[in-house]
Amino acid sequence: MEAPFQRRIVKTADGSHTLELVGMDEHYHSTFGALQESRHVFIKAGMLALTEKNSVLHVLEVGFGTGLNALLTLLEAEKANLKVFYHALEPFPLQREEYERLNYPALMEEKDQEETFMKFHESEWDKDIEISPGFTLRKESSGLGEANLRAGFFHLVYFDAFGPDTQPELWTQPMFEKVSLAMKAGGILTTYCAKGSVKRAMKASGFDIEKLPGPPGKREITRAIKR
Ligand SMILES: C[S@@+](CC[C@H](N)C(=O)[O-])C[C@H]1O[C@@H](n2cnc3c(N)ncnc32)[C@H](O)[C@@H]1O
Secondary structure, eight states, X not given: OOOSSOEEEEEOTTSOEEEEXXXXXXXXXXXXXXXXXXXXXXXXXXXXXXXXXXXXXXXXXXXXXXXXXXXXXXXXHHHHTOEEEEEEEOSSOOOHHHHTTOOHHHHOSSSOOHHHHHHHHHSOBTSEEEEETTEEEEEEOSOTTTOOOOTTOEEEEXXXXXXXXXXXXXXXXXXXXXXXXXXXXXXXXXXXXXXXXXXXXXXXXXXEXXXXXXXXXXXEEEEEEEO
């Protein structure tokens, strides 16, 4: 689907890139540091809280975007010897001229990540694709409202849509109920958003809410545990 917005690549305070929605005061990541934010919100507060108890992780990402969260997840999974099935929703995929200019592979401690990063973006949609031994990616070209999610399947959800001011329809009780149904009991949903109305909608959808300190530039983030 053609994106209903214009994007441009900008550098954030930690040197990593993000995309800006031109004229909309919205970015794909925090301008205080994209890489720093992804590591803090999704990897530390989400994935690493589950790696000890599991040898396989089923991850759902709401908003695949640049693929940064997927790359960080793959690298952590390799370190922890963990198998990952990663289901990413993205109705407005990046164009080649955007993803090939992103500096994430070059910023990773682990060398030679360019090929993996390109594979993420160029792999076929709506199919399970093995990106590396132990890491399977399924990109679904639909939004959360339309997506086909297996019931009780996911251990971990990266809720990384645009903010509630830009996409209010995604931060509602019906959407969190849909996500909750797709998750295992005790599963974790993590997000950068700490808005009161969003936390109330999560609570009413079967989650217990934890407030965690945010990355630089953000006081708080939210981790929700499925009851
Ligand atoms: C804040 S960006 C984050 C993207 C990504 N996680 C990253 O690290 O680059 C939000 C993403 O949600 C996607 N998106 C927009 N509408 C959506 C929907 N209805 N369902 C799922 N994702 C959506 C956008 O296209 C965009 O890629």
